[in-house]
Amino acid sequence: MTEPTPRILDGYRVVDCSIAMAGPFAAQRLGDLGADVVKVEPTAGEWQRFAAAGGAQGNRINVSFLSLNRNKRSLAVDLKSEAGKSIVRELVATADVFLQNYRPGVAARLGLDYETLRALNPSLVYVSMSGYGEDGPYRDRPGQDLLIQAMSGAMLSAGRAGEPPTPAGQYLADAVTASTAFEAVLAALLHRERTGEGQLVTVNMLDALTTLQMQELSVFTVGGVPQHRGEQPNAHVYIRAPYGVFATSDGYLALGFAELGPLGEVIGEPSFAGLDAEEHGWTHRDELYAKTAARLATDTTQHWLDALLAAGMWAGPVYGYEDLVADPQIIHNGTFVEYDHPTEGRVKTPGFPYRFHRTPATVERGAPLVGEHTREVLADLGFSEDAVDALLAEGAVAETTLSAVVTADSATP
Template identity: 60%
Template structure:
């Protein structure tokens, strides 16, 4: 199948997304749409999104940093000065034949730039307008910075792990950003489905606080329905609402992960009679510290691979604890094709996590890597009806950015 045929076969082929988002949640959501074939046009300031210029994880020396590369594949870039009236007019013309518009500006910025929902709806009533914010577009926290760590903290997530008397425990991943990205992606798709049925566009609002609360569906429901507080224990336990043993346990040569095994079977494996006298649904909550220490006493005598094999043979839920180097080389990860590799015209051969949903007839593809600032300004604006001389003038006057 040729590239053109693959593009036509993709689920979102023929849809155009204008991506005015920055950082992670918004760009990640828009990239998901590009992975499924949508024509995603990233709208950037003429100097480019600020994240392009930051050192990603301490890595440096690239024309485009790794974070930006990971969140902006399958997009074209048009650089516009939206602080100018002419730049706003350029974007308004692009909105005329767009299907989805995505933004995550601070409160009131969209209106100031004339890209708020009411303004764009008047131009294109069928537009799906996705607004991503930290706390919502109104309310007591609306003006606060919407950053992942701050939302983990506010949402209560940091007290579901860690130890009693210890500090709140943040996640090592941008879990709120990622969850918000998927919510925005789902919201855009659902609104497009509604438009297919009714012809109506609409406003879709997603905020990080609600996303952080929603992904704790089980934990927060245990609190709101059963009234059980987050009671952390002296020994590290992976989640305060799950019975022991549940967490990571040291071995002779590393660690294993173990998830709530029946204690009788674990006692059989470790020759530990105390386990056989315990009740899984009572003692495994009330005696979490004791159970953790007992498991550690036994696990430290075994090697990881041998212990995991023995646990799996008994039907226990156990597995390896990988760092990134081992994850990338894991046989199941390789079998799944969890990572994609492609050539980038300035950064060379890249390997990044791929699209995690498989479609039998409409697979996702990587047609282009993350763009340079304004790399496609001339191409996109020419297709929107702007003449070459007009585009050249706007570039020279700083209304439009292009390489």
């Protein structure tokens, strides 16, 4: 029988002491590539277990926690107890990566700061995530997604002058920070493979979202072009018109970078004839947008998509989630994954943003119950059954046994 191909991070252990979205999402990415991710959470469970986005509850695990914590084992520990701290330090001694997004200063108070853990494990890659940075004037401010988006400057690159800026329709700062931390961990592990050195890696949400705007901010800092929103809802201040989302008679479509003469022919706007897109697209942005909007409102989305695409224009539909999930390209790509969860049933969630043809990412386990793997992880560290029972009795750790949950659920009328 052929041996299965090892996954990219098989054999690596990640201790995930993060909460909410950015940290857990980054750790989940590592688990998707095969790392043994041990989620260290309070004995009552991580905060995200009790705060579902959209109020989307589950049976035993709400959808927010479910979506950010697959491919992990849960170790429920009281970090306020000496026994709990000792367990985590033993775990760190066996780990390759330690990831936390505590408020600045908390890790040190818990004895889980970099200098303390490096003394236990010099080759450790220690990742500290924060809202604004480890120090500086905003060190103690709450690092929340909307607040970071607002500070990043990006909200004032779209929409109408005089109207409130519109935040992104996703938790953008959290997601970008998670991807940044994931990227940083892989780079630090590559450095360690070459040199044997562990190191401290710091990632903050404000820098992550700021550096994402590499092109836009360079247009401002190098090119000296200010942000200027017009009277029409152009989709970006640094892209020539017509560019944005337009209403049709039955919905919306997106249109970008159209040459004005050919566009005028398609939509029936004779004033576009002879206009140069690179000149007039900047100097007459509001006028071009308004005329395009008026023409597109006269017919259906499908009519205009057929006509614009046939003419080589860059146009596309504006989807809701129902449309996205059913899209044939999404289905072809296998963008969503489905698996069976012991308490939540059949689960369908976004899968993996990368493809490794020799070492594919997989879902090995769904999000765990609180302390579902406490006994298993402690056994890995050499604790006897009696020692684990004693820790459970004193409240230093907690566990939830899957068999007991399934039995309880089956007995519920």
